[in-house]
Amino acid sequence: MILLFKIYAFIFGAMIGSFLNVLILRLPTNEKFFIDRSRCPKCGFQLKWFHNIPILSFIGLRGKCANCKTNISFQYPVIELLTATISLFLFGGEISLHGLTSYLFFFTVACCLLVHFVIDVRHQILPDVINVYLGIIFFIHVVFFYHWKHWVLGGLIGFLVPYLITYLFYKIKGVIGLGGGDIKLFGVLGIYLGPLGIIHNMLFSCILGSLLMMPLLLFKVIKRDQAIAFGPFIIIVAVIQIYFPSTFEMMLGALLF
Numbered sequence: 001m002i003l004l005f006k007i008y009a010f011i012f013g014a015m016i017g018s019f020l021n022v023l024i025l026r027l028p029t030n031e032k033f034f035i036d037r038s039r040c041p042k043c044g045f046q047l048k049w050f051h052n053i054p055i056l057s058f059i060g061l062r063g064k065c066a067n068c069k070t071n072i073s074f075q076y077p078v079i080e081l082l083t084a085t086i087s088l089f090l091f092g093g094e095i096s097l098h099g100l101t102s103y104l105f106f107f108t109v110a111c112c113l114l115v116h117f118v119i120d121v122r123h124q125i126l127p128d129v130i131n132v133y134l135g136i137i138f139f140i141h142v143v144f145f146y147h148w149k150h151w152v153l154g155g156l157i158g159f160l161v162p163y164l165i166t167y168l169f170y171k172i173k174g175v176i177g178l179g180g181g182d183i184k185l186f187g188v189l190g191i192y193l194g195p196l197g198i199i200h201n202m203l204f205s206c207i208l209g210s211l212l213m214m215p216l217l218l219f220k221v222i223k224r225d226q227a228i229a230f231g232p233f234i235i236i237v238a239v240i241q242i243y244f245p246s247t248f249e250m251m252l253g254a255l256l257f
Ligand SMILES: [Zn+2]
Pocket: 040, 041, 042, 043, 044, 045, 065, 066, 067, 068, 069, 070
């Protein structure tokens, strides 16, 4: 019985993943994504229902549009498979109100972070819609599970600290450090992570960012003044904090001692 529900969780995840692909494609260009979500981006060919089955259609079509044979981006099956796998792992098999709401909360958060991650890597944007949505989901959760000080202080610190640093940086050096989307994401994550958690996130995302950027700068893969998406670092650290809290505690311990 549990196995059957796990299969459902996987299929459900794959279907949501296929919707996330649409969001990833359309959000940065502000297209209306609810209409006309099933056309070949190259030739405009209207996909049939059987061209729209997550993961399987990509395999069936061998990665090519049924009409014009243009290669379909690998992003589609990868996001679908990833979302399906995340859904499978987050679904604990517990069929109860608590089990299902907890699954839906963590799965929705994961979807938002995944969309944010891919869009930021590709376009250096963290869309406001996703930040707002994530903020609402977090808010509903923390109101039930945390003292108000946790989320009020977390949200304020998450927003104000990076905002002030960016402002001072701009006043002194005349360059914009963090983008508005990063600052909003810190604020939104602060609601869930709380004051200490969001400070930890800032610390670790900066460390992670520098660790990855230094070799890239050194080997001149990127230029010194080139704008780099910072969102992915915030998201990687947040994922560890939200989904692997004990691992994060160990990382924190290793850093402090
Ligand atoms: Zn086509």
